[in-house]
Amino acid sequence: MNDRQRARYQARADILKALAHPTRLFVVEELSRGERCVCELTEMVGADMSTVSKHLALLKRAGIIVDDKRGSQVFYTLRMSCVLNFLSCAEKVLKADARDRAAAAR
Amino acid sequence: MNDRQRARYQARADILKALAHPTRLFVVEELSRGERCVCELTEMVGADMSTVSKHLALLKRAGIIVDDKRGSQVFYTLRMSCVLNFLSCAEKVLKADARDRAAAAR
DNA sequence: GCCGCACTTGGCGAGTTGGCCAAGCGGCCA
DNA sequence: TGGCCGCTTGGCCAACTCGCCAAGTGCGGC
Numbered sequence: 001m002n003d004r005q006r007a008r009y010q011a012r013a014d015i016l017k018a019l020a021h022p023t024r025l026f027v028v029e030e031l032s033r034g035e036r037c038v039c040e041l042t043e044m045v046g047a048d049m050s051t052v053s054k055h056l057a058l059l060k061r062a063g064i065i066v067d068d069k070r071g072s073q074v075f076y077t078l079r080m081s082c083v084l085n086f087l088s089c090a091e092k093v094l095k096a097d098a099r100d101r102a103a104a105a106r
Numbered sequence: 107m108n109d110r111q112r113a114r115y116q117a118r119a120d121i122l123k124a125l126a127h128p129t130r131l132f133v134v135e136e137l138s139r140g141e142r143c144v145c146e147l148t149e150m151v152g153a154d155m156s157t158v159s160k161h162l163a164l165l166k167r168a169g170i171i172v173d174d175k176r177g178s179q180v181f182y183t184l185r186m187s188c189v190l191n192f193l194s195c196a197e198k199v200l201k202a203d204a205r206d207r208a209a210a211a212r
Numbered sequence: 213g214c215c216g217c218a219c220t221t222g223g224c225g226a227g228t229t230g231g232c233c234a235a236g237c238g239g240c241c242a
Numbered sequence: 243t244g245g246c247c248g249c250t251t252g253g254c255c256a257a258c259t260c261g262c263c264a265a266g267t268g269c270g271g272c
Binding site for chain 4: 042050053054057071072
């Protein structure tokens with residue numbers, strides 16, 4: 001694995017890393033239903049607004065969501081909706097594991 | 107977000123986290139071409155064998171790959187090949203970013 | 213049995229992440 | 243213009259990650 005290759009994999013890993021957090025997955029799924037302001041997301045997540053804001057900044061830097069300032073509010077929108085496909089695969093992994101554990105227990 | 111929901115998102119996040127590392131992405135892609143033993147992967151990655159072994163253990167625990175001990179060697183195989191779809195989406199994100207940056211610079 | 217090989221595990225240091233608190237910043241209304 | 247509101251940023255600490263080294267395990271050949 002040379003430097004060029006490593007950089008390519010690093011770039012992809014950064015995107016996955018941006019999604020690899022329960023709060024951020026929740027936000028992505030919620031944004032898939034339409035735009036939301038920080039205050040709405042904060043309430044849904046149930047954490048400090050500063051914490052949510054940092055998660056949003058991270059997702060934005062990764063290019064997954066975009067922000068739109070309107071007056072004193074900031075609305076976020078999902079930009080790369082294909083990330084939702086990740087979740088269906090993750091679900092498959094979980095289901096396969098559950099099946100295997102059940103089979104092993106039997 | 108209640109505890110039950112949080113657990114669901116946590117489980118998904120764990121799978122994404124398992125993939126969110128350049129070395130592990132490389133391994134996954136390599137295994138998509140067929141089974142490989144630890145020594146082969148170690149050489150390709152160019153890191154210590156103990157390091158590679160830990161990455162493999164992590165991917166295995168996440169349910170993404172499976173191992174098959176044969177004599178003194180251990181061969182790993184991709185179990186959830188759908189994770190490859192992740193990469194095509196990651197690529198899309200990167201392309202979109204490159205395009206936007208080019209547009210902004212213009 | 214014992215050595216060597218392939219691999220895993222434990223441990224350590226350096227760097228990163230995630231949460232809250234507190235402070236800062238910009239828009240809006242009185 | 244002063245103060246509130248929505249949001250972001252900086253600081254801090256605890257927890258986690260990643261890499262290497264060293265030690266341990268288990269199979270196979272001599």
